[in-house]
Amino acid sequence: MNSAPSRAERAAQARLAAARLTGEGVDGVATSWVDNAGISRVKTFPVRQLEHAAEWGVGAAPCFDVFLLDDSMTSSAFSQGPDGDLRLIPDLDRLVPLAAQPGWAWAPADRYAQDGTPHPGCQRRFARRMVAAAGRRGLTVQAGIEVEWVLTDATGAPATTAPAYGLHRFADLSDYLRDVLRALTEQQLTVLQLHPEYAPGQFEVSVAPEGPVGAADTTVLVRHTIRAVSARHGLRATFAPALTPDGVGNGGHLHFSLWRDGQNLGHGGPGPHGLHPEAEHFLAGVLEHLPALLALGAPSVASYLRLQPGRWSGPFRCWGLENREAALRLIKGSTAGQANAEVKCFDATANPYLMIGGVLAAGLDGLDTGKPLPGEVNGDPAALGTVERLPAALAETLAAFEPSVLLREALGAQLHAAVLAVRQGEVELLADRTPEQIIAATVDRY
Known part of the structure; x- marks a missing residue:
């Protein structure tokens, strides 16, 4: 398996992608992940923020690990209360303009801790493992x-x-x-x-x-x-x-x-x-x-x-x-x-x-x-x-x-x-x- 790209490599790729998307009339990017209840969750940002998102991620609370289908929360030994934060890193290799939503692009996200280490609860990383x-x-x-x-x-x-x-x-x-x-x-x-x-x-x-x-x-x-x-x-x-x-x-x-x-x-x-x-x-x-x-x-x-x-x-x-x-x-x-x-x-x-x-x-x-x-x-x-x-x-x-x-x-x-x-x-x-x-x-x- 290839090693994950560095922050600098992600930033360089994002600059090129942002220029391309802007030329195609895209204004915003949606980056999503799927929680343990099977619900797809999302954060969005302007295309001009793509480089920052790729380099440093977009914030998302770890409590999503224990969301239920009705948006109520339970808890586990590792996921309790309102504390903490994670970073969503969009996978630019899957970045694509959304044909049925003009002006938007989409990419799936991997989830990382604030210090840049992989989040142990990231389901996408589990599949990759x-x-x-x-x-x-x-x-x-x-x-x-x-x-x-x-x-x-x-x-x-x-x-x-x-x-x-x-x-x-x-x-x-x-x-x-x-x-x-x-x-x-x-x-x-x-x-x-x-x-x-x-x-x-x-x-x-x-x-x-x-x-x-x-x-x-x-x-x-x-x-x-x-x-x-x-x-x-x-x-x-x-x-x-x-x-x-x-x-x-x-x-x-x-x-x-x-x-x-x-x-x-x-x-x-x-x-x-x-x-x-x-x-x-x-x-x-x-x-x-x-x-x-x-x-x-x-x-x-x-x-x-x-x-x-x-x-x-x-x-x-x-x-x-x-x-x-x-x-x-x-x-x-x-x-x-x-x-x-x-x-x-x-x-x-x-x-x-x-x-x-x-x-x-x-x-x-x-x-x-x-x-x-x-x-x-x-x-x-x-x-x-x-x-x-x-x-x-x-x-x-x-x-x-x-x-x-x-x-x-x-x-x-x-x-x-x-x-x-x-x-x-x-x-x-x-x-x-x-x-x-x-x-x-x-x-x-x-």
Whole structure:
């Protein structure tokens, strides 16, 4: 992994970037991070302040580590009260003008302490550490996160009730979808698919895979762009996992592939469906730790309204080739480069950096221990009656996450404590709510 640029190097890069942005009519820069509740937070500043922000950072309180979804705060052993400050350093390599918000640019931020040392609670840095851990083993990872959303009008009703996956739905909102496509493309993102989904008013977009940290950055940018385009059309987009107690909600499926020396280890190997032994062990590690990983990938109380059998949400702890009810779906693809695995049980209340970093930590543990991959499951796991169900509530997930030595060591004590405190706080916050009330508390937050 390349060393981080120095303050002087960041300042020099920022001067060039500011001149370019000014020439493109950009007035302000938004730099954002994602908290442990999965909410994207932001600070903005004028373009002329970009050099100072890149060199010295923008202030942000450490209490954001323990914000809950409703903006109330809990506490952990490391995050208590109003004291302290952090610095947000925008990553200028991801700096981009926002196509749906003329005059603004965006960059994701890394978080540092006042003395310039990395903040132990920085989720983006956690993902980067896990990428480096894979690199030390000679491995690279390509990843992408599907983005699903439901579009509603000013009354909260679906913007279209045309049929699922239907051409009718595309016709109803073709101008809107064109503008989403244009904005993403102008921001240098490669869109693979953009199409209607199952639930009323639901759509999905997939972009090209990239490195894990880049994939998480892109997910933040894609969701923000969809929100901005929706607002310009007088509509609202929600990425929440549940909109009705008995309906299909929004997922945030993680796709990933493991590579060594330019070879996709999910293709051309001696194992099932072409898996190489390293890929088998990696997938086995993900399955082994999946109940605890749900605290990072399906982290909200509302997540478990979605994670139900029969909704293709992956509620069963198993894997299978193209099995959409299995938590881990293997995809062969039509070419060697397309072979990948999909974690279906995750959703968009997740902090994408935590989600990706956790999966890498689990997979590398499986690789290091030589964990055998269990047999695949074909057909509906519920009908078999022998396949383990994943936790059905966030409290059950925390019973697996809290004692996980692997995730505590991977996250570090401070980040692990903050994540646990936020999850416990939200369980308590929503403990007496009905499903409808849980949805109402969640739907406009994501």
